[in-house]
Amino acid sequence: MTLAVIFVVTPNVLLLDYAGPAEAMRMATEAGADLSITTCAPVPTLATSMGVSLSGLAPLPEPLPDDALVIVAGNAQEELDYARPEAQAVVDWLAALRGRNVRLASICSGALLLARAGWLDGRACTTHHGVLALLRQSAPTARVMDDRVFVDDGQVVTSAGITTGIDLALYLIEHRFGPELAARVARRLVMYARRGPNDPQLSPWLAHRNHVHPAVHKVQDAITRDPARRWTLDALAALAHVGPRHLTRLFTRHAGIGVVAYQQALRIARARQLLADPTLSMERVAEQCGFASARDFRRVWAQHVDDAPRAHRRAH
Template sequence: MDMLFILHPQHTAFDFAGPAEVIHMAAQAGAPFRLCVAGPQAECVNSLGVVNRVDPLPQTLADDTLVFLLGTEDEPRDYATPAALAIIDWLHAQFDPARHRLACICSGSLLAARAGLLDGRRCTTHHALIAMLRDWAPQAQVLENRMFVEDGSVFTSAGIAGGVDLALAIVERFAGGLLATQVARRMVIYLRRTGADPQLSPWLAHRNHLHPAVHKAQDLIARDPAADISVGEIAAQVHVSPRHLSRLFRNEAGIGLLDYRHGLRVELARQLIAQGQSVERAAEGAGFASARDLRRVWKQHAAGSPGRAAD
């Protein structure tokens, strides 16, 4: 899957470096990603004055390519330059929302708005640019106080650092929660949400700590949530006593070990049901003793019911 970053003059350096590093590390860890960088000019100067050498804008896009548009420092000026207009023309010619995906980092959503790619979409941008985005994309539903927004094939993020959160969500979507967690840990990223944001996926939740034994225990559970492995067996593999692991887990992760595993099992059951399995088969596949057991635990970790998960 191609992850194509489009660079334009005066793009914000971290809008590129942060998300691109997430994608790069995910690819190193086994994600099926190919990091590509292109632009309307062979040499592109970023907000720090550093010159990036990039490939020309491609004449064709492979199916499922995810195109990243980046923010800048002075949107009215920078998105009216010949380089920005060349990107807009290229998007009109090559980007097909039915075949491709779009990710806008910070004010990159304004460039997408110029190209008409946000019409009819829910989206967001930097808090200081909400009014401008509403003006530039009057047919879009612009949301405030959101870290990032996903609407079909279009992803948009808020401020500069929000692009890293969005990139991690993209890794989770296309390469799995366990791999996204590995990347977040490697980058020592504190995953953030506001009250209006979607809740963290169970695969990424409760990871905002730095204790290696607890992370290792979480990795063991997440690798196979349905496995019938006891607290004692997990403790032995992370080289602490069961009692000490239980205390560490709650203190560092903010949740009990068994509750953490239940949350992953509920999410696994949800995925199995969405794939067409019956509630009974999903319960068994996720490690529950019965569908009744799944329904009981589901109420503690998720809204709705297993029967509605396929809707």
């Protein structure tokens, strides 16, 4: 089913808050993601932080498509901008969405609009470091986190602001359409990409991609599609149309990591996801991630994660 992505902007919107994530989503459609993108506002034309205007804006939609993703961009001068009637119209519209089957995301100070609409009550969230105090005032019961690039609290995802809006967009793309497609978008954007809603480190799915060597990317794409497969160096080298020894040199030089270490990092990332399912035994997790045994899985896990798999499962 097509994912409806609704960007919401208000007068004096911070242009990069909107344009960066919107371009990431547009590039995702070119990479094969099944989504539609609409930019909405309480007025058909509005000025941005750069002085240029956005026109042809759609009205705030009613009703929304089922399972829509609403992304609220931030502003340049929050206290002044959000005192305007256009901002209040957005708050009222957001409040009316509560209880519906939609997902909300905010970029930078857009979190303040979600807070005023009641979406952040009792939730973990974040925003730009310059308006954290305002967010705490606007949502006294929220768990405001000041050390996160973005925070995923299920139905609501909030980001720290400006360029992290692109990180947020890549995360949302990855969740809906998979890490390989998200990696292609990140590569086209020529950027390092963060995944972590609760982790400031680079996502293993998107890390080691800040290079432009097509053969290495082709091998990374293959491993990403099926990290559990028993890949041989010969098979990967054949995909890249180079010899095994040359692939080893290319991969280490351009990705900054060895082929085996890269695959193991993806397997551990997959294991983190599977451990969230308490019905899966350690042997089953190991098998689905491509490890020869649970013992082998624990040995590799210990090289990447401080706590043991069972402790990690209990903690998360």
